[in-house]
Amino acid sequence: MFSRTLKPIASVASQNGVKNISTSSQKNFKVVVAGAAGGIGQPLGLLLKQNALITRLALYDIAPVTPGVAADLSHMDTAAKVSGHKGPEQLDDAIKGADLVVIPAGVPRKPGMTRDDLFNVNASIVRDLAVCIAKNAPKAIVAIITNPVNSMVPIASEVLKKAGVYDPKRVLGVTTLDVVRAAAFIGEINGVDPQSVSIPVIGGHSGVTIIPLLSQSKPAVKLSDQGKIEALTKRIQEAGTEVVKAKAGGGSATLSMAYAGARLAGAVLRGLKGESNVVECAYIKSDLTEAAYFANPVVLGKNGVEKNLGYGNLNDYEKQLLKDAIPELLKNIKTGEDFAKK
Numbered sequence: 001m002f003s004r005t006l007k008p009i010a011s012v013a014s015q016n017g018v019k020n021i022s023t024s025s026q027k028n029f030k031v032v033v034a035g036a037a038g039g040i041g042q043p044l045g046l047l048l049k050q051n052a053l054i055t056r057l058a059l060y061d062i063a064p065v066t067p068g069v070a071a072d073l074s075h076m077d078t079a080a081k082v083s084g085h086k087g088p089e090q091l092d093d094a095i096k097g098a099d100l101v102v103i104p105a106g107v108p109r110k111p112g113m114t115r116d117d118l119f120n121v122n123a124s125i126v127r128d129l130a131v132c133i134a135k136n137a138p139k140a141i142v143a144i145i146t147n148p149v150n151s152m153v154p155i156a157s158e159v160l161k162k163a164g165v166y167d168p169k170r171v172l173g174v175t176t177l178d179v180v181r182a183a184a185f186i187g188e189i190n191g192v193d194p195q196s197v198s199i200p201v202i203g204g205h206s207g208v209t210i211i212p213l214l215s216q217s218k219p220a221v222k223l224s225d226q227g228k229i230e231a232l233t234k235r236i237q238e239a240g241t242e243v244v245k246a247k248a249g250g251g252s253a254t255l256s257m258a259y260a261g262a263r264l265a266g267a268v269l270r271g272l273k274g275e276s277n278v279v280e281c282a283y284i285k286s287d288l289t290e291a292a293y294f295a296n297p298v299v300l301g302k303n304g305v306e307k308n309l310g311y312g313n314l315n316d317y318e319k320q321l322l323k324d325a326i327p328e329l330l331k332n333i334k335t336g337e338d339f340a341k342k
């Protein structure tokens with residue numbers, strides 16, 4: 001069901017756009033990473049530099065190391081031309097002409113924190129980036145990694161609305177890591193290659209709002225009793241916290257997130273290029289539930305989100321998970337919208 005962006009380099013298929021030679025079907029896509037010098041930003045840049053659909057890769061960050069990260073990546077023998085942009089005075093240049101802006105800018109969690117604890121710092125970072133996108137690349141697809149994703153997407157959406165350039169098809173919250181984790185864990189349980197697992201994860205990106213639809217896993221999850229299904233669900237919901245604890249104050253998931261972000265970015269670009277049936281889960285403007293933003297599988301196309309595929313049939317346990325998630329999502333969305341309207 002889901003598109004795969006990254007494969008071992010030897011088996012990379014041109015459809016994945018990760019081949020290090022340009023092809024005649026290549027489009028001139030400009031991709032910006034905002035937060036490019038960070039724990040996610042650097043490996044994300046590394047992966048995007050290998051995507052043959054990208055001809056310009058603009059790396060923006062406020063950190064002094066940013067030009068160095070750009071210089072480093074520019075020595076890779078792949079087609080994408082890399083530029084480094086440091087500080088707000090260089091932001092307009094970074095964003096101008098972008099087809100896709102991926103945002104991992106902002107602070108990560110430390111042990112004991114929730115994603116919502118990051119709101120106060122990260123909200124203004126995402127707001128300011130969205131203001132600049134509205135001005136310099138109003139048609140760009142915006143993919144937000146920064147936490148709390150559930151609130152950051154409403155903030156960016158409200159900013160773009162205020163600027164009169166909002167297109168709900170073009171603003172995505174990146175929930176790909178939840179899907180990647182679910183597939184990794186199911187692959188382990190079933191004793192199969194996780195790349196062969198397809199599993200939708202719906203709702204949002206924090207705690208109870210992360211709803212893996214284990215009943216829809218292909219192949220079916222080899223777990224016999226409900227207790228084990230519930231434990232796996234909990235593990236997927238708390239996987240981010242598992243990494244935060246293991247890093248012991250050194251931040252949260254960066255490498256798996258870069259992998260997931262590159263997969264989502266690759267899928268967006270393949271959609272923009274006109275490839276059909278590009279499907280990924282993403283947190284988008286939605287009218288499927290009471291929550292104004294909701295994640296589930298979507299088709300990505302020439303204008304961003306082409307079609308919302310919904311979430312299909314839920315079993316009783318999943319219906320309860322959805323019921324539990326909605327109040328939290330409503331709260332997170334309101335927090336974001338209130339901030340943006342201030």
Ligand SMILES: NC(=O)c1ccc[n+]([C@@H]2O[C@H](COP(=O)([O-])OP(=O)(O)OC[C@H]3O[C@@H](n4cnc5c(N)ncnc54)[C@H](O)[C@@H]3O)[C@@H](O)[C@H]2O)c1
Pocket residue numbers: 034035036037038039040041060061062063104105106107108109118122125144145146147148149174175176177178205251252253254257
């Ligand atoms: N969506 C997800 O699944 C997911 C997964 C992992 C992490 N995250 C989130 O991603 C964010 C980044 O995590 P990280 O580990 O890369 O953090 P990090 O601290 O390593 O990197 C963040 C980068 O953002 C930069 N930055 C700060 N303010 C900026 C601004 N105004 N403009 C541009 N850049 C700015 C910093 O200089 C830094 O380089 C966090 O909020 C984290 O919670 C989300």
Ligand SMILES: O=C(O)C[C@H](O)C(=O)O
Pocket residue numbers: 108109115147177205239240241243244252253
């Ligand atoms: O857990 C975090 O704070 C980072 C990210 O949202 C994750 O799921 O790994």
